[in-house]
Amino acid sequence: ARITLRQLLDHAAEHGYGVPAFNINNMEQGIAIMDAAQAVDAPVIMQASRGARSYAGDIMLARMIDALTEMYPSIPICMHQDHGNNEATCLSAIQHGFTSVMMDGSLKADAKTPADYDYNVTITRRVVDAAHWVGASVEGELGVLGSLEHGSGEQEDGHGAEGALSHDQLLTDPDQAVDFVARTKVDALAIAMGTSHGAYKFTRKPDGDILAMHVIEEIHRRLPSVHLVMHGSSSVPQALQDLFNASGGEMPQTWGVPVEEIVRGIRHGVRKVNIDTDCRLAMTAQFRKVGQANRSEFDPRKFLKPAMDAMRDLCRERFEQFGTAGHA
Numbered sequence: 001a002r003i004t005l006r007q008l009l010d011h012a013a014e015h016g017y018g019v020p021a022f023n024i025n026n027m028e029q030g031i032a033i034m035d036a037a038q039a040v041d042a043p044v045i046m047q048a049s050r051g052a053r054s055y056a057g058d059i060m061l062a063r064m065i066d067a068l069t070e071m072y073p074s075i076p077i078c079m080h081q082d083h084g085n086n087e088a089t090c091l092s093a094i095q096h097g098f099t100s101v102m103m104d105g106s107l108k109a110d111a112k113t114p115a116d117y118d119y120n121v122t123i124t125r126r127v128v129d130a131a132h133w134v135g136a137s138v139e140g141e142l143g144v145l146g147s148l149e150h151g152s153g154e155q156e157d158g159h160g161a162e163g164a165l166s167h168d169q170l171l172t173d174p175d176q177a178v179d180f181v182a183r184t185k186v187d188a189l190a191i192a193m194g195t196s197h198g199a200y201k202f203t204r205k206p207d208g209d210i211l212a213m214h215v216i217e218e219i220h221r222r223l224p225s226v227h228l229v230m231h232g233s234s235s236v237p238q239a240l241q242d243l244f245n246a247s248g249g250e251m252p253q254t255w256g257v258p259v260e261e262i263v264r265g266i267r268h269g270v271r272k273v274n275i276d277t278d279c280r281l282a283m284t285a286q287f288r289k290v291g292q293a294n295r296s297e298f299d300p301r302k303f304l305k306p307a308m309d310a311m312r313d314l315c316r317e318r319f320e321q322f323g324t325a326g327h328a
């Protein structure tokens with residue numbers, strides 16, 4: 001059955017668990033997520049970026065979600081717009097059956113340039129009003145995603161290493177978070193605490209200096225009933241990097257967010273944990289492995305099935321690690 005983000009995260013908060021939000025672009029990823037959820041009895045958040053919507057098409061995505069809902073009747077599914085950039089993106093997602101949207105007003109509509117606070121409050125509140133009229137949930141974002149370790153990560157500030165924003169500009173300010181939630185009435189709040197999107201987050205295993213866990217703890221102390229969201233939460237497992245590289249890939253050594261740090265976040269109010277890169281890497285490492293081991297293979301299913309299985313195993317592991325298992 002389809003549920004909203006608010007319904008799911010309220011339950012997660014009551015029972016002290018976190019929910020991974022996996023990105024979906026195609027059928028194989030949808031089946032991988034749902035098979036994993038079914039195996040461990042976990043509720044699901046599936047999210048589609050603007051890129052996913054244009055890749056698969058809104059109608060295909062909508063019908064896919066219908067199919068998955070019908071195929072896995074015992075699993076609650078929240079279908080969420082990842083990084084909505086304006087009102088039109090968010091409202092058209094709801095029209096296509098999404099039960100939740102992210103209005104990312106931390107950036108201007110170009111999804112690159114950091115936006116000022118008033119713009120963020122105004123546009124987020126507009127989306128919250130419209131979404132709540134029709135029973136959908138809204139995630140807002142405050143702060144700018146980007147690694148605090150300069151020179152690594154795909155920074156949301158759009159400047160890369162050179163014009164990178166300072167430490168304080170990147171992190172979410174707890175005072176501002178209190179004001180933002182009161183003024184926008186968001187159902188969940190994405191905060192910036194040193195993570196960035198993509199595989200290249202850190203050039204060493206991150207510790208307390210690069211990952212600002214104290215920001216999560218402080219915001220949770222000030223806003224104990226607000227559901228927090230961690231973006232850029234892929235762990236970029238060494239085993240997947242090794243398999244990718246052993247199969248002809250060329251991925252420079254990199255570090256993601258350790259699962260134990262995410263689990264620590266979950267103890268301090270983090271309820272939604274965004275993961276895309278790990279799923280991509282799990283799948284494409286298998287493409288390389290099959291391609292390298294059998295150079296005459298041309299049946300796409302021979303590539304896609306092991307890729308699906310690898311993504312399923314990764315999703316299952318996260319459901320277990322975040323305590324989502326058993327809560328469907």
Ligand code: G3H
Binds near residue numbers: 023049051198276277
């Ligand atoms: O926020 C980033 C997600 O990983 C989605 O990425 O825009 O390439 O689909 P995408």
Ligand code: 13P
Binds near residue numbers: 196230231275277
């Ligand atoms: P990763 O690139 O770390 O998987 O983050 C995904 C994300 O935050 C999607 O919104």
Ligand code: ZN
Binds near residue numbers: 083197231232274
């Ligand atoms: Zn994100």
